[in-house]
Amino acid sequence: MHAVLPGERRLTDPVIDYVRTDFACLYQHQTISEALDAIRNKPPEGQIIYFYVLDKQNRLTGVVPTRRLLLNSPEHRIEDIMFTEVISIPDHASVLEACEYFTFHRLLAFPVVDQDLHLKGIVDVELYTSELSDLERNEGNEELFQLIGMHLADTQHSSPAKAFRIRFPWLIANIAGGILSAFLSGIFAAELKQAVALALFIPVVLALAESVSIQSVSLALQALRNQKTTFAAVFQRLHAEFATGLMLGSACAICIASVALVWLGEVEVVLCLLGGITGGVAGATVIGSIIPKLLRYFQHEPQVAAGPIALAMTDILTLLIYFSIARWLLG
Incomplete structure (x- = not known):
């Protein structure tokens, strides 16, 4: 890791360039007595804030606070006293994203891991406080929290033309989604003519799906800060979100379909609403949950891009389901 000169660090730099490698680590198969002996024989050069626990493949599996290590019986194994829910920073994160972790979680240090959970180093609270100090000195007492989430470092001091270049490409997703939705309506024009009432409910069908999609995007963005993104974690999250979506969709569908049944009395329209x-x-x-993770995987900024892409895909999928059910019932 290179030495950082005064004023050299930038919020957009990779955090991996500023990690400390003089951290204290333990192994989950060790007893407390064995772990303490290993630390005494080869103490880390830097200060000890937390003890990070590794498995035999040097993957991060837990964390042990100093108090818990000292107060438990020496014959206990590390895996029995460690906390398995570890908040870690991915090694592709920026310095600004690392500062977000300190703002949101109030911890004194975070491990930095690669996609396979190998521990690459740690960043401690000095990174956050030095960034705050730099901002106060160089930006006229600008608060760091103003940058959190929205990443104003990229837009606050840029020209309108630069802001346009950053944001417009992702809005093309909405334009494309709108055009495709219009094409879909044209493809299923016969069904719309046969049951004009289907068109009356298109706005509410889309609005419900879009609202839920944005909720899922927001939860996924928060999860990107709080959790290690592994395939198992992503699959588990998608399974839980899909189950939640089925319950939300069913509840909303019953409400809208009941109104349609009383108002119009057309069974086909009611069934289309229930299914659509x-x-x-x-x-x-599912779309709202997976899009931010895919964008992060491909090194794009999910805060800016996830919303437009998720909404466009949600509109297309929802209309396709809604119209397909109508064709099946009315065909």
């Missing part, structure tokens, strides 16, 4: 809303909302939860 349930399927659209369930699909929206």
